[in-house]
Amino acid sequence: MSENSTRRVRRDGGTAAVVRRGRPTGDRAAKRAELLAAAASVIAQEGYANTSLRKVAQRAGCTTGAVTYYFANKEELVTALAESRFDSFDAMLATERSQPDIRAILERWLFRNTGDPEFWPVMSQLLVHARHEPAFAAVIERRYARLRDVLAALLATGQAQGTVRDDIPADLLADQVGALGDGWMLMLPIEPKRFTASRVQVLLDAAITLISPPPGARRTSGS
Amino acid sequence: MSENSTRRVRRDGGTAAVVRRGRPTGDRAAKRAELLAAAASVIAQEGYANTSLRKVAQRAGCTTGAVTYYFANKEELVTALAESRFDSFDAMLATERSQPDIRAILERWLFRNTGDPEFWPVMSQLLVHARHEPAFAAVIERRYARLRDVLAALLATGQAQGTVRDDIPADLLADQVGALGDGWMLMLPIEPKRFTASRVQVLLDAAITLISPPPGARRTSGS
Amino acid sequence: MSENSTRRVRRDGGTAAVVRRGRPTGDRAAKRAELLAAAASVIAQEGYANTSLRKVAQRAGCTTGAVTYYFANKEELVTALAESRFDSFDAMLATERSQPDIRAILERWLFRNTGDPEFWPVMSQLLVHARHEPAFAAVIERRYARLRDVLAALLATGQAQGTVRDDIPADLLADQVGALGDGWMLMLPIEPKRFTASRVQVLLDAAITLISPPPGARRTSGS
């Protein structure tokens, strides 16, 4: 128990330091989301290894005690963060599913021009850490498998429509595209200069060419 | 190549160094290599975020003092480690350059069946950290560019020989293949179960198919 | 790793704050003993629950870092403390073994007039904590069993000499005497007022009477 006699001095005197305490009818989920955003911001900026609960708390404008009030420990925070990132990714894919424009999907997947610019920086940090945090690796495994399934389904649709080469099974193609995305995700934050807007377009074109049916083959499938 | 010899103050002035004739830096280099190996081992096992100089010292069987004696600080250790990893990678590629068997190269690159099994686990850890350690990012940028050049040259040779599709410039193709490799490197330590030997073969076949000339096109280039 | 750039300002200027650092040819065992003494002192004064490594360090005049340098963690510190206490107790008993004056032994055992006045206060604190620190409970079990053996041997000698009642086996008697000692050890620090010197004498006399042969029985054994 270790005697914790705080017995703090009441510094209510003056207008300064109005410590907000007690029960502000907090929306637990909202506060958690707020903390997750702060955590993402810190990780994106400083990297996973340099991220501490203290920094997250500072970024969120509260004390470390508040952070551990909402997340039992660092692992839980990080796991929740991963889940939330995948959620937003899933949401993005869901909107696409109806109209499988392969190029648009790849563009979003690979370079995520839209939405959260911190997405890949955070994701890559989390991914490499996954290996050494079992509870976290489980999340990755589960959600990544789902992503690949969605991608495979999209590619299969493309194959049926003749916009995607069909000499490679859709699931294998999904794996390749997934790896491609992971690779770019990894290098993008490290070498931002390499990935200018125009270079990204060219890379995308090349990737599309890779998975498109060869000119001759398309005709064949059409005959 | 990653020779950082005599970073420290060279006190050759006294009578001390007189006794040492042969390679006085030999011991030093050997000890550094030993420490680098220990560092790689710890990083591969515990991840960058959980690696401390103390653990490296323990793994190498010496004290923390020794580590900081041979490396001015942690950053220098990590940078030297990255250099040495690239050295070994370069060596691997150099042997291949004479006989550009694309499949063999990809196999080594992507799955590195031969040699150090810690290679990718360590590399991925270092890569994601690069962003937040400027001196280290510089190393990555420089060496990675060289790797892509080598790969592009290999692919260009393949294009000339008709074994690689030529509807995409070699340098763009090298970028794609590089990203593919990075992606697999990233996921391999996280989801080892996904990468069984047979799955790796299938993935490799698919990758080869992706960069191979389309059946019709090859004939065209041959005419 | 979490970037720990101390890079402290060298405050060598002036005579103040001469921080002793580096390698003072420390005698590891001596330093550990010193820290154990400090720990005993804190525990005796503040109780186990209120003892922190910080307080131990302050008492020993060093930083908490120094404490954890010599003891991997709190459990190790506490276990080592228990061992050292038992060592000193064993030493006390060893000197007695040659001349088994039951009264003197009991006096020392039960009230430990000689030697470390912190002995029982510390011991009782450690004992109650043993249950919840497995590694520690093991020490207690092992050493306590030995103590009881020694005591049983002493009592057996007394029985052979006719100074101790022999209608109860020596080992059972040792258990009783041990429990008596534990009980007093427990209450002594709590109710110091109850245990005046004269009261202790009376209690001792009563205890001696309890384990002495009854007047009639002694004659019987003497015949």
Add this chain to the structure above:
Amino acid sequence: MSENSTRRVRRDGGTAAVVRRGRPTGDRAAKRAELLAAAASVIAQEGYANTSLRKVAQRAGCTTGAVTYYFANKEELVTALAESRFDSFDAMLATERSQPDIRAILERWLFRNTGDPEFWPVMSQLLVHARHEPAFAAVIERRYARLRDVLAALLATGQAQGTVRDDIPADLLADQVGALGDGWMLMLPIEPKRFTASRVQVLLDAAITLISPPPGARRTSGS
């Protein structure tokens, strides 16, 4: 005692407290008792040093706020707990007073076969902490003295009936028996293996023998 009635907010409609006539403190007392039981459970299981208000609250199925609402602070909780334990002990002794079967009393006292199995584990934890919590030590002193008085009275009765040796004053004997009980109470949770049912019987027999009149002496008192 573990009455969980009206745990939640009392929604008695708009009339609120008007409905409550009888003992408005009845609920309060019940809730306090419930919390005390939870506290005892936690202390028995985890030890005093590892007990926190939070754990107590969890065990009781409420929030920390509830605990500090019913008990001004931790000290008050612990003191109330001690009082309640002594109450139950007193109750046990009271039933025995009419029929002073020394063996039965000792059995209950020393090994407390009947009733709450957490009794001694909790009591020993509280006792060693008493020294460092003055308000708490006062409780111990007062109640323990009363216990010894009761025990002394019982022993005096035994002496009058010839079932207890009378060569030692009853109050001294009570002190010895009390210490014996404390000693066993202390070791019992630590070395449960030592205290098998049969061993307990043997120890009890020995203790009875210790305080029984010697064979010769009994005859003397009978003459």
Add this chain to the structure above:
DNA sequence: CATGAATGAGATTTCATTCAT
């Protein structure tokens, strides 16, 4: 040369207590 004792900061986590609601 090389060691390892020691530092001081910081990380994670726990905790008793407070107080707006």
Add this chain to the structure above:
DNA sequence: GATGAATGAAATCTCATTCAT
């Protein structure tokens, strides 16, 4: 009356780095 969000201190432990020897 009762809750539970939040605090701020402290506890344990880890770490990169320094420096006397």
